Amino acid sequence: MxxxxxxxxxxxxxxxxxxxxxxxxxxxxxxxxxxxxxxxEGAEPGEHAPGFTLTDLAGNEHKLADYAGKVVVLEWVNYGCPFVKKHYGSGNMPKLQETYTGKDVVWFAVASGNTAKGFTTADAEKNGSKASAILLDPTGETGKAYDAKTTPHMIVIDKDGHVAYNGAIDSNSSSDPADIASSENYVASALDAVLAGKKVETAKTKPYGCSVKY
Incomplete structure (x- = not known):
């Protein structure tokens, strides 16, 4: 039993x-x-930023892996685009570049696809660029890896190599420079948070501008 x-x-x-x-x-x-x-690996916030090797206007090679431990900004650029002109003609983009490169941020302007062809140092100087370097991506491979759709399209990568922000430069999608002052600058907010070791509150937004010509 x-x-x-x-x-x-x-x-x-x-x-x-x-x-x-x-x-x-x-x-x-x-x-x-x-x-x-x-x-x-991908362009979504929290994912490991896709690696790349690109050449700048001076012929120097840049690998994302070489900037491990640094905060990196990727800015897709086309100086002929009205939305890019909004931020360069007003001095907004050069001011941002100068401010944050002064805080040890690496800032790359990226010309992908057809925009990379014929892109010159004179173009950058004329528009007052203060970027760390302007990288050429003629095949569009890097732009596609980050799903860059517009100029400008902004990516912030933190010191650990993760995407911290992906999207528009600010909250106003117009091409009028007069709207900059009343807009929330998402990139500046993201960089301030990352540099302070804090969470980026707005980590993804919809980018606006001219389409990247792959």
Whole structure:
């Protein structure tokens, strides 16, 4: 009789343990998926920024990996675009570049696709660029890796190599320079947060401007 009771108890405990084991197995899988997402490469906030090797206007090669430990800004540019003119003609973009490169931020303006062809140092100087360098991406490979759709399209990469911000430069999608003063500058806010070791409150917005010509 005692043997039968003991056997029944063992079977009951085993039945209870099975769902727990299955649940733990699911937890492990969920953790694996979360870890995989955290280490995935892409342009979404929190993802590892896609690596690239591009040449600047002076013929110097730049690898994103060489700037590990630095905050990096990627700014897709086309000086002929009215929305880019809004920020360069007003001095807004050069001022941002100068302010944050002065805080040890690396700021790359990127010319992708057709825009990269015929792009000159004179163009950059005429528009008052204060970027760390202007990178040429004639194949569009880097632009596509970041899903850059417009000029300007802004990406902020933190010191750990993760995308901290992806989107528009500010909150007003007009091409009128007069609207800059009343706009929220998303890039400045993101950079201030990243440099202070804080969370970026607005990590993704819809970029506006002229389409990147791949």
């Amino acid at each position: 005692k043997m039968k009771v003991a056997s029944s108890l063992l079977i009951a405990f085993a039945a209870l343990a099975l769902p727990a084991s299955a649940h733990c197995g699911k937890c492990a899988k969920d953790k694996d998926k979360s870890a995989e997402a955290a280490h995935s």
